[in-house]
Amino acid sequence: MKKYILDLTVTENLRLHANYVLLKLTSPSPLPEMLPGQFAEIRVDGSPTTFLRRPISINYVDRQRNEVWFLIQLVGDGTKRLGEAKAGDIINVVLPLGNCFTMPEKPSDKLLLVGGGVGTAPMLYLGEQLAKKGCKPT
Numbered sequence: 001m002k003k004y005i006l007d008l009t010v011t012e013n014l015r016l017h018a019n020y021v022l023l024k025l026t027s028p029s030p031l032p033e034m035l036p037g038q039f040a041e042i043r044v045d046g047s048p049t050t051f052l053r054r055p056i057s058i059n060y061v062d063r064q065r066n067e068v069w070f071l072i073q074l075v076g077d078g079t080k081r082l083g084e085a086k087a088g089d090i091i092n093v094v095l096p097l098g099n100c101f102t103m104p105e106k107p108s109d110k111l112l113l114v115g116g117g118v119g120t121a122p123m124l125y126l127g128e129q130l131a132k133k134g135c136k137p138t
Contacts, residue, residue, distance in 0.1 A: 003094060004032050010089040011067060020118075021083045022059070023070045025091060031068060034061050035100035036126035040070070042082060043092040050078035053094065057121040060128070068095070071121040101126055107134030 008025035015021055041053035060069040074083045085091060101122070104111070111130060113123045130137045 001035075001096060002032065003097065005092065005094050007090050007092050008068070010085045010087050010091060011065075012087060013083065013085050015083075016071075019074050021072050021074065023072055023082060023085065023091075024067050025070070025093070027066045027068075029066070031061065031063070031066050032096065034058055034068065034096040036129050037101040037122050038096040038098045040068070040093045040095035041097060042070070044078040044081050045092075047077050047081050050076075050081065054078045054082065055097075056082075057118065058096065058125060059121045060125045068093075069124075071118060073118045103129065103133065104135060107136075109136040111135055111137040113137050 006027060008027050010023065011026045012024040013021055014024075036058075039055050039057045042056050043053050044050040056070045056072055058068060059071040061067070062069070072079050072082055074080045082091075113127055115121070115123045127137045
C-alpha cells in the first residue's frame with residue numbers, strides 16, 4: 001500500500017480525560033485508503049526534545065468529511081504537544097503505515113473486539129468496517 005506524506009488541518013482536539021485527546025485532522029482532498037489496524041507517524045513541531053515522529057493508531061476515518069481521527073494518550077512531551085494543537089493548526093503525517101487486521105471472508109456474529117487503553121483506538125474503525133461486511137461485532 002502506498003504511503004503518503006500529508007499536511008492535514010486540525011478540525012477538533014477534544015480532551016476526553018486528563019491523559020487522552022481525540023485529535024481530528026482533515027484534508028482538502030480525498031484521503032488515501034486506510035485500513036483498521038494501521039497507524040500514522042505524526043510530526044511534532046516546536047518541541048526541543050521530540051525529534052522523531054510519534055506513531056499513533058488510526059482511530060477512525062470519516063470519508064464524507066475527509067477526516068482521520070487519532071486517540072492519543074498524553075505521556076511525554078511529543079504527545080502532550082499534540083494534545084495542545086488548536087483547530088486550524090497544520091500537522092504533517094505519514095500514512096497509512098503498518099499491517100491491518102485480518103477481515104473475515106464471510107459475515108459472522110461471533111466476533112469479539114478487545115482492547116485496553118490506547119489499544120482500544122483502532123476498534124472503532126474495525127467495528128465499522130466489520131459491520132459494513134455484514135458482521136455483528138461485540
